[in-house]
Amino acid sequence: MSIAEKILQRINRPDLVRILSEELTPSELNSLLLEVFDRQTDRISPAELLQHYQKNRFVKPADLNVTALQELETRLLRIFETFQFRAVELSPVAPLGSCSVVATADQKKILSALRGTEVLADATNALALHCSDLKKTGQWQPVLPTDPLRFSTIQRHVRTPKVAIPGHTQHFKIAALVSSGRDTGHFQFEKESLAEHIAVMTAVLRDTLRVDALRFKLIQREGTDGGRLPEVVKDHILQLRKDVVMETETSPSRENSYYKGLQYKVMATIRGQEYEIGDGGFVDWTQQLLQNKKERFLITGLGVEMLFRLLS
Amino acid sequence: MNQGRVIYEDEAEPHFRLAYPSPALAVFVEYYFEVNQPATLSNPLYLNALPNLANLVCISLTTQSWLTINQKNGTVKTIQGSRFFGNLTDLHTSIYPAGVHEFYVKFKPGMLGKLLRFQNIEVENANTDLSAFIRSDEWEDRLQTAASFNARVNLVEMMLLQRTQAVELDYRFQVVQRTLHYFAKQGINQRLNLPSICRELGVSYPSLHRYFTEALGYSPKYCQKLLRFKHALQLYKRHGSRYPFEDAGYTDFSHFLKDTRQLTQRLPSDL
Structure with a gap:
């Protein structure tokens, strides 16, 4: 029996969740919940508020040097913009279901909020919505059919699962890069966009932050390409650049249906220890959002806060 | 890389x-x-x-x-x-x-x-x-x-x-420029070390040092080091480590390597 079922049984309202989620419109539910929270906060005293603050694992500030972190962020954003990934300052909230509707993400791992929103848990999902909106409304018109949309951001993310690793926190900063384009055949978008993301990661980690070593791991994921994508992309990138260290993993040890065709990992060695500092790959979110199978979307996430802590 | x-x-x-x-x-x-x-x-x-x-x-x-x-x-x-x-x-x-x-x-x-x-x-x-x-x-x-x-x-x-047309170059500045010219030729005529350049120009080393500091903000030795390094790196790129770096004003290849590391924090092969 789930926690919710136990509560419903205790208050003797077994239909309550079904009524709230199925019989009410989102707007009605929002009004109802606003009233509930209003009444609840009316009962909270300032002393209790402080107690809540002390107990709640989501609300404490990050324990780091803010100005130094912001300096790092500014350096990274400058590099992203020079590589034509336009920087975006996202809203701290996204539409409810931003991650779980299009990706294999559990809504329970996301801080759902009122007014049809959730606290941002993955900036790449918010950027997928931004790209799709620009395309759908015609605000973005490519000059050539192969022109991609490129965006970048650095955003604090909140995720609800309790962290088990020392030093990890419930909220953390991630830098995100996305490229949104169309399939023009021969994996053209996949080859070019991944080469661009890897060029940015190389400029950031190897050339600017000067990590001890940098390598990229391309992992084969289920997709419509018959498993060829990692090798095709790897051959293309290594033909362009001899200075990139890259390997492919065709039989990964763990299943992952989040990425389609290809996932890639950014492995950086810092002070003799190798860390998985970035992760990315191709996803079908814009295909789902725009209802168009030709849409292609590449995402990259870089653990900026983790990087900052490792380099400090 | x-x-x-x-x-x-x-x-x-x-x-x-x-x-x-x-x-x-x-x-x-x-x-x-x-x-x-x-x-x-x-x-x-x-x-x-x-x-x-x-x-x-x-x-x-x-x-x-x-x-x-x-x-x-x-x-x-x-x-x-x-x-x-x-x-x-x-x-x-x-x-x-x-x-x-x-x-x-x-x-x-x-x-x-x-x-x-x-x-x-x-x-x-x-x-x-x-x-x-x-x-x-x-x-x-x-x-x-x-x-x-x-x-x-x-x-x-x-x-x-x-x-x-309106710029006038004083004697001291001209001495600095002539010294730099000698530095640039150091690979061709390695006898032109600093004491011999001072003799050629008719200035003492302390005076030359003062002129350089006034004109460029650096000592003659530092300037010589930069010009020698640029020239030697070019030779290294053409001929590799077997080139006789004595001809470029260094004691040997290790001396050139040490200068490269000091000036660029890199190996010559990474430049």
Whole structure:
């Protein structure tokens, strides 16, 4: 029996969740919940508020040097913009279901909020919505059919699962890069966009932050390409650049249906220890959002806060 | 590993053009050059700028931005538009994700300071908007519309000639320039060490040291070290580590290696 079922049984309202989620419109539910929270906060005293603050694992500030972190962020954003990934300052909230509707993400791992929103848990999902909106409304018109949309951001993310690793926190900063384009055949978008993301990661980690070593791991994921994508992309990138260290993993040890065709990992060695500092790959979110199978979307996430802590 | 490369004056580059100044400007200008090299976001162009004594005026011929990274302290700058570059004490790597098309005037050490009235040491590692020094919009308009590299050289020569006529170079500054000329020849005639150069010029080393500090902000030994290193690195790139580095003014290859590490924090093969 789930926690919710136990509560419903205790208050003797077994239909309550079904009524709230199925019989009410989102707007009605929002009004109802606003009233509930209003009444609840009316009962909270300032002393209790402080107690809540002390107990709640989501609300404490990050324990780091803010100005130094912001300096790092500014350096990274400058590099992203020079590589034509336009920087975006996202809203701290996204539409409810931003991650779980299009990706294999559990809504329970996301801080759902009122007014049809959730606290941002993955900036790449918010950027997928931004790209799709620009395309759908015609605000973005490519000059050539192969022109991609490129965006970048650095955003604090909140995720609800309790962290088990020392030093990890419930909220953390991630830098995100996305490229949104169309399939023009021969994996053209996949080859070019991944080469661009890897060029940015190389400029950031190897050339600017000067990590001890940098390598990229391309992992084969289920997709419509018959498993060829990692090798095709790897051959293309290594033909362009001899200075990139890259390997492919065709039989990964763990299943992952989040990425389609290809996932890639950014492995950086810092002070003799190798860390998985970035992760990315191709996803079908814009295909789902725009209802168009030709849409292609590449995402990259870089653990900026983790990087900052490792380099400090 | 691709960590950028140094372009030398005599490199036969399809994307690199170079021209020497007319005799009237030869005192002020080392040379003019233009880099016009395409690149893509997925395969950006990496170029290295060695520590040097020269001041450069860079006229951007495109609107593309690029990155420059100080390899000693990691400072990253995003650059766009025409620039003024001061003399460098550290290795700088430039990354051009969308190619580069820029026209440069490389001035002889200390000469741009004479023209624009600043002390050389004040612009150490400077990388600033050119408009802080000159009417760069006027330069940009004229050079961007010029049809070719040669046309740009002619235009810049005309603009510079007007400015250089009013500049007077005193005896001390001339001694510094003559010493630098000897340093540049050190690979050809290695007997020209500092005591012999002082004898040739009829100055004591303390006087020469004072003249250098006044004109450039550095000691003669440091300046000699920079010029010797640039020349030796070129020889290394042509001939490898087997080249007799004694001919370039070093004790041996290890001496050259030590200087490379000290000046650039890198191995010569990474430059």
